[in-house]
Each structure stands twice: as C-alpha cells, then as structure tokens.
Amino acid sequence: MPLITITLGEGEDEQDLRFEVTMEDYNQHINNSMPDEKVGPAYNFLMAHVHQEDKAKFKDIILVDGKVPRGMLAILMMGEVSQAMNGTLSVKIKKPSTSLNK
Secondary structure (H helix, E strand, O other): OEEEEEEEOOOOOOOOEEOOOOOOHHHHHHHHHHHHHEEHHHHHHHHEEEEEEHHHHHHHHHEEEEOOOOOHHHHHHHHHHHHHHOOOOOOOOOOOOOOOOO
C-alpha cells in the first residue's frame, strides 16, 4: 500500500503525518464526494487512512477542541493526497484552430 507523508509546519514545529492509501480507496472517495459537502468527506477519508501510529497526532492537529475538524486544513491535506495519487500527470486542453481549412 502506498505511503503518503504530509509535513505540516516548519523548522522545529514540523510534524509528519503518514497516510496509507490505495488507488481503489482514493477512487471510492472521489465517487462518493458530493458537490455540497467537502470537509466531512475529506476528514473522514484522512481519518480512515492515517497511519495507526500517527492517528492521535492527526486528531490533535485537525480537530478544534477535540470535536470539529479544521475545514481548510482537511481540504488542503486532501489536496496533497490527491496530488500524490496522481503523480506527475499533466493535463492540458488545446483550443481548436480558428482557421478553417476547406
């Protein structure tokens, strides 16, 4: 299972969180995501896939008063997982030519 490490903070405050994610897990998250719900699914996915040894540290970082996830942090971390799952893939859209060839 691929191991994704996300580093939060800088210098002495740096903390690594490891996540174990397969392509099947990631695809299921994308398929189950709803357009009007972002934070809950991101938090639930990260919580389900954080390395067991990092789970307590993850909760301390992401939960406010141990209850409510920091929404933007969950979204940013999910973005890092997405980038890691997609690797160096680059997608470009070419515009159609405006000249008419007859």
